[in-house]
Amino acid sequence: xxxxxxxxxxxxxxxxxxxxxxxxxxxxxxxxxxxxxxxxxxxxxxxxxxxxxxxxxxxxxxxxxxxxxxxxxxxxxxxxxxxxxxxxxxxxxxxxxxxxxxxxxxxxxxxxxxxxxxxxxxxxxxxxxxxxxxxxxxxxxxxxxxxxxxxxxxxxxxxxxxxxxxxxxxxxxxxxxxxxxxxxxxxxxxxxxxxxxxxxxxxxxxxxxxxxxxxxxxxxxxxxxxxxxxxxxxxxxxxxxxxxxxxxxxxxxxxxxxxxxxxxxxxxxxxxxxxxxxxxxxxxxxxxxxxxxxxxxxxxxxxxxxxxxxxxxxxxxxxxxxxxxxxxxxxxxxxxxxxxx
Numbered sequence: 001x002x003x004x005x006x007x008x009x010x011x012x013x014x015x016x017x018x019x020x021x022x023x024x025x026x027x028x029x030x031x032x033x034x035x036x037x038x039x040x041x042x043x044x045x046x047x048x049x050x051x052x053x054x055x056x057x058x059x060x061x062x063x064x065x066x067x068x069x070x071x072x073x074x075x076x077x078x079x080x081x082x083x084x085x086x087x088x089x090x091x092x093x094x095x096x097x098x099x100x101x102x103x104x105x106x107x108x109x110x111x112x113x114x115x116x117x118x119x120x121x122x123x124x125x126x127x128x129x130x131x132x133x134x135x136x137x138x139x140x141x142x143x144x145x146x147x148x149x150x151x152x153x154x155x156x157x158x159x160x161x162x163x164x165x166x167x168x169x170x171x172x173x174x175x176x177x178x179x180x181x182x183x184x185x186x187x188x189x190x191x192x193x194x195x196x197x198x199x200x201x202x203x204x205x206x207x208x209x210x211x212x213x214x215x216x217x218x219x220x221x222x223x224x225x226x227x228x229x230x231x232x233x234x235x236x237x238x239x240x241x242x243x244x245x246x247x248x249x250x251x252x253x254x255x256x257x258x259x260x261x262x263x264x265x266x267x268x269x270x271x272x273x274x275x276x277x278x279x280x281x282x283x284x285x286x287x288x289x290x291x292x293x294x295x296x297x298x299x300x301x302x303x304x305x306x307x308x309x310x311x312x313x314x315x316x317x318x319x320x321x322x323x324x325x326x327x328x329x330x331x332x333x334x335x336x337x338x339x340x341x
Contacts, residue, residue, distance in 0.1 A: 016041060071102070073102070074099075086309065086310065100112035109129050109133060125309055125310070148160070149161075158323050161329045168333040171298065173206060183202075183247060186242075187249075187254075188225050189218075189222055238265070255295055256287065271339070284299030
């Protein structure tokens with residue numbers, strides 16, 4: 001490696017003895033140049049330790065005025081609501097959103113990334129699957145396309161905007177412990193990092209308050225949370241498997257299934273005389289206010305999540321610059337008290 005610092009592709013083309021258009025062509029697609037030329041370029045890259053500014057390269061590619069949005073499961077009303085907000089903000093900024101759903105599958109998430117990249121988007125807003133994601137594939141995508149990750153904090157892209165799970169779970173555990181029997185935690189299959197963080201937050205909050213954590217795992221098919229909540233809830237109610245008459249569910253969709261299970265088993269849900277079980281959730285799912293009884297939960301600030309994500313992304317698009325380090329923004333939710341707890 002030489003001591004000379006190469007600042008841009010013009011200087012790299014000069015020291016490597018290869019034309020600027022050929023160097024640019026290589027960085028867009030290494031296979032598009034002859035093997036002998038590719039070897040010379042790669043030798044020069046190693047010698048001068050030069051790496052192009054991919055964001056600046058993209059700015060020179062006459063990118064389309066499109067922004068990709070990828071979510072793990074569009075049938076989930078929580079993501080539908082987030083996407084609705086993101087789409088409006090992108091359109092108001094003068095760009096056109098292109099939406100993809102991974103439908104809970106790694107192959108479909110990878111296909112969405114590949115298809116989106118081929119469309120040369122100005123940027124991307126991605127809520128990754130999480131534990132099922134192909135991390136190297138997402139990282140390669142984010143190397144080429146300005147990317148903001150939202151909801152699920154997979155460490156890729158230049159920024160993350162999501163909820164502060166430790167704050168949110170803490171405030172609802174505090175409330176449930178103050179107003180009745182300390183809650184057990186009814187959790188779904190951990191399809192993304194949020195599930196694990198909410199479990200950890202519940203355990204930490206219970207221990208802080210001097211109570212023994214009680215975690216009940218609900219097994220079942222990924223993303224079918226209402227079905228899991230109902231089927232596993234009915235089984236647990238029949239077997240007296242809940243160690244508390246207060247149940248905090250890891251998300252509202254699981255809680256909605258548990259509400260249905262309690263109805264089927266003839267249990268009155270709520271806080272007060274004649275009630276057999278209290279049920280609470282997390283997210284403030286768009287339908288949680290319409291359940292019977294209405295669901296106590298913690299709302300996620302999806303409005304601010306969408307606004308911050310879009311603002312950060314368009315800051316990168318307009319400047320053409322990569323931030324010096326990855327930024328994380330955690331938003332505090334609000335306790336929403338309803339009849340179920």
